[in-house]
Amino acid sequence: MTVMRSTLNPSTTDFARNSEAMVAKLVELDAEHAKVLESGGEKSVARHRSRGKLLARERIEMLLDQDSPFLELSPLAAWGSKFHVGASVVTGIGVVAGVECVIVANEPTVKGGTSNVWTSRKIFRANDIARENRLPMISLVESGGADLPTQSDIFIPGGRMFRDLTRLSAAGTPTIAVVFGNSTAGGAYIPGMSDHVVMIKEQSQVFLAGPPLVKMATGEVADDESLGGADMHARTSGLADYYAVDEKDAIRIGRRIVARLNWHKAGPQPAPNPLPPRFAEDELLGIVPSDLKVPFDPREVIARLVDDSDFDEFKALYGTSLVTGWAQLHGYPIGILANARGVLFSQEAQKATQFIQLANRSNTPLLFLHNTTGYMVGKEYEQAGIIKHGAMMINAVANSTVPHLSVLMGNSFGAGHYGMCGRAFDPRFVFSWPSARSSVMGAQQLAGVLSIVSRAAAQATGREFDEDADAMMRAAVEAQIEAEALPAFLSGRIYDDGIIDPRDTRTVLGLALSAIATSIFKGAESFGTFRM
Incomplete structure (x- = not known):
């Protein structure tokens, strides 16, 4: 057994602040x-x-x-x-x-x-x-x-x-x-x-x-x-x-x-008598920071979801912004991919690709725990192949045939949302926490991009740039994107299957895994071409 340890301290000011924000x-x-x-x-x-x-x-x-x-x-x-x-x-x-x-x-x-x-x-x-x-x-x-x-x-x-x-x-x-x-x-x-x-x-x-x-x-x-x-x-x-x-x-x-239907489950049966996590589910309220710019360790979430808090981490020292590993949840085997520090680099993408292939080889469902701002950008990362490595991960997610479940805990932005199996990639179920946010990018980043484009257009045509109008535009765009990234907005459009109380996550995922086990499923034997 590989029982997880927790460093979460519910008596800290940060925990209390996070918990109060989540309860609100x-x-x-x-x-x-x-x-x-x-x-x-x-x-x-x-x-x-x-x-x-x-x-x-x-x-x-x-x-x-x-x-x-x-x-x-x-x-x-x-x-x-x-x-x-x-x-x-x-x-x-x-x-x-x-x-x-x-x-x-x-x-x-x-x-x-x-x-x-x-x-x-x-x-x-x-x-x-x-x-x-x-x-x-x-x-x-x-x-x-x-x-x-x-x-x-x-x-x-x-x-x-x-x-x-x-x-x-x-x-x-x-x-x-x-x-x-x-x-x-x-x-x-x-x-x-x-x-x-x-x-x-x-x-x-x-x-x-x-x-x-x-x-x-x-x-x-x-x-x-x-x-x-x-x-x-x-x-x-x-x-x-x-x-x-x-x-x-x-x-x-x-x-x-x-x-009278004589209906029976055709999928895998769970292990008998699964043990609950060793840490309190109420502590899930205080893990996600009220400010999503602050990173958090998803292992603290995993320790409060999986059976007996028993988790075998895969490639723990490689691509550390993504946590991957094996566990059971209500007796059902699962592979977990969880964002640790938001940004996905080439190593994380390659690690995820291999892990997804292994899950398909062993017919193991996958659980994606989202808190990502997307794949890393910049000259160094473009030259190192972030596009092809990100595409490799998305390829693996798109062609994986084991059941996928997604939980949006924090941010889920840009192509990172796709790589972590957002709605467009047909997870069997996708749920959100009240703390979740999802959009093409963060509100400030999106407004900033529009401002840069407008400034460049004014300069190219010799027009004077209106700073006051730009400030008003940025404020309006930020407000719009913040509103459209809220979980209620996304849930209203059926981009998830419901917003859940973090304390109910283990139960909800257990019900979903039980429903999934009604059908037979088998891992993919081939994927699209991986650009190496």
Whole structure:
């Protein structure tokens, strides 16, 4: 065993300052999550309950096995947009009848559960997770369809929702639709393309066109029940496979469907009885400095995440700005790459490339812990080959076929974000801490570059350079980049799967690794050409 040692001192002023800053960010985050939990507001919720209906999260809670966790995904989708934070849908991973499933539940109290562009993107992300990890998909349907005033943003890309369902089914991954209310127009294809469909007596309605549109299009007069009610679909059209008497009965049937799937994990099993870390998870609050320009040792984070704080470091004396090594987390083997001092040099890139190749050779998932300002720039480093070495690392990340998980702890800037497996490189899961920042470069650096370009342009054309205007421009750009680098902004655009409390990181990663182990995975046998 290689049990890690910790030099972290929770009694120091720096630790207290860092912890206070992190807690303040968590309080702000709680306020944003509270907006999501309000659903459509007091009046909408009361109206929904007056109809004898459950809220989306209540339906999920009843569907899940008792006392089992629910890993909610993208809870802040649409944050900062004109749409309700949460994007009128709840998505996540939970255990149903002993089987880990992806669950998508429309939130009917938010504009009738209508879908906007962020709703679609959030569901697309849930579909990707179901496909990549071979997780059964359960749709809890009650939606008024597309948000018509913004249909131009939804209609064309929205067809992917139906494509995803059919591809899941074709791959042998079960899809289940439990219809709690309206499933109209394009939404009718959610049950129409699912393997198993549950509908509720005098409550579920599935039709391509409702009575008003049918009358307008054909002149035919029809009521909701005869056109698309549960009774009709159970007795006449055959769309309904199961006929429930109420919502609780529908959830019971949904659980029985999952229980009868004969679904088993195909991936590796974790080691039994994993030991917790030897250091307190609460100490994760005080590790990341409140000023991200100050470096921190990611080994202190690793020691509070991995089983028994047991970590075998790889190339410890080479490329020391990147920590790499092997561990287990909740019994699952993992390889870890963690930024130590922000900047990635040629040695770090080469070290990462070799480590990624070894992980693929041993079929070991990789965990990337981000705190990087990118690859080093400057004449000395360009001449030493930083471009080809950085490209080598990015090549390895892009072509690695073992599962990747990413956690943005601090900075994640420029091509360093790519080399550490940012969203564009398809990690199975990516989460952020409230302290995270991500953009093409730091705000001051970006504003400074624009200033230098403007100054050079003025000089080239013989114009007098306006220092006051330049100062105003720099201040405005810095403020913009700082705002756009915030984790809530990025999470709102579904660039991560959620902002998590650092103290929950081990649990969240354990749930993610367990979901990943539902599918078989194998390391890459070849990579792109490495420029040596």
